[in-house]
Structure formats: C-alpha cells, structure tokens
Amino acid sequence: NLLGVRHILLVLSGKGGVGKSTICTELALALRHRGHRVGILDVDLCGPSIPRMLRVQDRAVHQCDSGWVPVFVGQDRGIALMSIGFLLERPDDAVVWRGPKKNALIKQFVTDVAWGDLDFLIVDTPPGTSDEHISTVEALRHSKLLGAILVTTPQ
C-alpha cells in the first residue's frame, strides 16, 4: 500500500505542544498548493489533532479491497488523511490503550491504508520516544523514509 508513495516525512519532537500537528497540516497544505499529491498519517492515538485542524472531524473511514480508504480533505479533495480520530464512536472517547494495542493499530495504519499514488506522506507523531515512534519507524523500515523534521519552541 506504500508502493505508490514517493517520499515519507516524519514530524517529531520529544516535547508536546510545540506545534507538530500544526506544522504537519501547514506543510501538507503548502505542498498541495504546489501541486503535489499529499497524504497525512496521524499516529497520535491518544490526542489526534489533525482531523479537527482540517475540519474533517465528523467524517468516517470505509474499507475497500486494498484496505481502509483515507478521508480526502479540501475543496479538491487533494489531501488524504488517516487518523484514529475517524475511528472513535464519540469524539471525547479516550483511547486508553497500552503499548501492544497501540502498536497493532499503527502497523495497520501503515500497511492497510489504500494511499494510492502520493508524492509525500507526512506522519504526525505524539510527543515522546516510545511505542508509537518505535512502531512507526519499524513499520516503515522497508519504505522510502525520507527523513524527520524536528519541531521545538525556544525554551
């Protein structure tokens, strides 16, 4: 499912609340504006911010033969987005999962989403250096991992 993706960017910090999701969103919009095909994979399972930032928090995902169909965002539906935000029954439901369950979903998000052909897949991560980060990098090991962008604030 990642064969059609040309470049993958991980957006990391260590610190929370520095603007990772904001940068992911703006980067995706800017790349789309330049005519690229863009996808966002939101692996922040406890605090998924991207759906709201792109005003698609009320959408749901569907399955097709090749896996889950991402939510297409924007007037031209030119940004593909996958987030646990779309899988919650209610938006305020807490995802109270330990590591192994988080790892299983991240693997599914990486391998079972029908991204199609993308120039850039941007991966938004939660703060820290733990299960989500290890699992995401492991699942993307065989793909074209372009690199990581690290976000911080001045303090």
Place this chain on the structure above:
Amino acid sequence: MAEAAGAARPEECPGTGSAQAGRAAACQGCPNQGLCAAGAGGPDPAEAAELRARLRAVRHTVLVLSGKGGVGKSTFSAALAHGLAADEDKQVALLDIDICGPSIPKMMGLEGEQVHQSGSGWSPVYVEENLGVMSVGFLLSSPDDAVIWRGPKKNGLIKQFLRDVDWGEIDYLIVDTPPGTSDEHLSIVQYLSATHIDGAVIVTTPQEISLQDVRKEINFCHKVKLPIIGVVENMSGFVCPKCKKESQIFPPTTGGAEKMCQNLNVSLLGKVPLDPQIGKSCDRGQSFLSEAPESPATLSYRSIIQRIQEYCEQRHSQEEKSI
C-alpha cells in the same frame, strides 16, 4: 466502522484496567481478551501489599494530568510542590513519571543530580528539607540521552519509583505525568490503587485543540474512577508589561476551559495568565512563585493551590468521619 479500535469493544467491557479485564463474561470474543487477561494491567496481590506498605505514610496524593502536551503540567506540578512546601511543617514529594520527557529536574534546579541508594531504598533528591523529588532524569548519564522504551519497561520503572523510593512520611505526593492516556497513566492509577489518590488536577490551555484532548482525559478519569479535583487553564491571556493591554494569545474559540467545565460538570480551579517570567524560571530551575511574587500568574497559582489543599483536607476529614 473499523474493527481495530474502540468500536470493537464489547458493550459490557469491564475496562482494560479492571481486575476483571479479559476475564469477565463480556470479554468472550473480544479481540483484546488475551491482552487484558495477560494482566498487562495492575499489580498482583503481593505487589499491591508491598506498594501499600511503602506508601502507607503518604497522606494526600494528587495526580497532575492533561491529555495534551505542552500545556504546563510540569510547570504547574513544580509550582504546586513549591507552594505546598512553603509551609515548613509539611513534607512534600514530587514524582515525575514522564519517562520520555522528564522536565521536573530542570524546573526544580536539580539537573545533574544523581539518585543514591541506601538500605531503605532509593533516596529522593531534595530541593528543600521538606521537598523531595524523583525522576528518570536523575538516572540518565547525560540529559540528552533518549529513553526509547516501550510500555512494559516504562511501567516497570514507575512501579520501582513507588516501591523502592524511601519517601518517608509525606503530607503531599504530587505526580507529574506525560501527555496522553496510556501506559504511564494506567499504571500509576493501578499501582496507587494499593493506597489512595485524592484526585487529579487536569491542565489545559484555552484552545479547542487542547480542550479536545482534555475532554478525553476527563473521560479517562471517569473510566478509572479517579476523582477530578478540577481543571487549571494555563496561558489564559497575556497582559503586556508596557501598555497593560490584555491579549488572548490562544483564543478560547469554543469557550475555553470555563465552558468545558460547565458542560462536563467539573470544577474550574483557576486561570493562569501567560507570563514570560514563568518560562524563564522553569529554564533556570527557580521557583516562579518566589521569583515573581507580585505577578498575576503567581496570584492565580496561589489561589489554585489553596483550593487543592482545601479539597484534600476536606476529603480527609470526610473519610475520618466515616471510619
């Protein structure tokens, strides 16, 4: 709707953290039954007894939570610790269970300190005679070392912090947590179930992007039956020191914490304005309350700390009456 997430949870799910996790009748057929039943959860009875013994001399425990990162949990935890320890008759302990991003050592001016072992266990690092601190930060050989651990290893360290640290007799144990609702949060609630938690203080900023995550945290508290002392709204407005005009740097587009608290029937403990001195004090490891005693932010913090103390004392006297 997709299978792998909470949508697959059975109607009568006892909760992944409960003693019945994986074992209740409703668990049959749930894809996570094996995981829950494997006791990826709380302490076994022997461990619970050990933790209970170690924490017997702790009068009050307050968890500082958010759902969102970077809203000021550690900043608030540090201020709460300093505020409570201002009364020299009170013994205060600050436990930092943010394993990946431990901010407390730096904020308390304790960077570079090491933990010492004695016959009675690990010794906390003391800022004042009556204020002791424990954090993974003290166990790293360099402050830039990344702690790249999966859940089970983090849980193990948290258990050690509770079981092996010789806290002594404490009036207030404050636990600073990382953002989220995951291993660290489940573990601390489960391990502390061996003793007693007065409640949680939940920290947010005014924006909907934060409140969205904080509502989840409030639901987490309800799920694990953790009482909520109240919500603190940080970064709530900025008063320019030159022209004195107030600006909303993080506008409360959906009503801020005040509206959220009304809707969810939880207490709003207070709003703390943005003060650049807060960030500076944290970076320098100084107590903001001491460095800027006249700041509106300090006045807010003090009022909030007072309310937390009153809540804890009231619960204590209610429990004593019911015995």
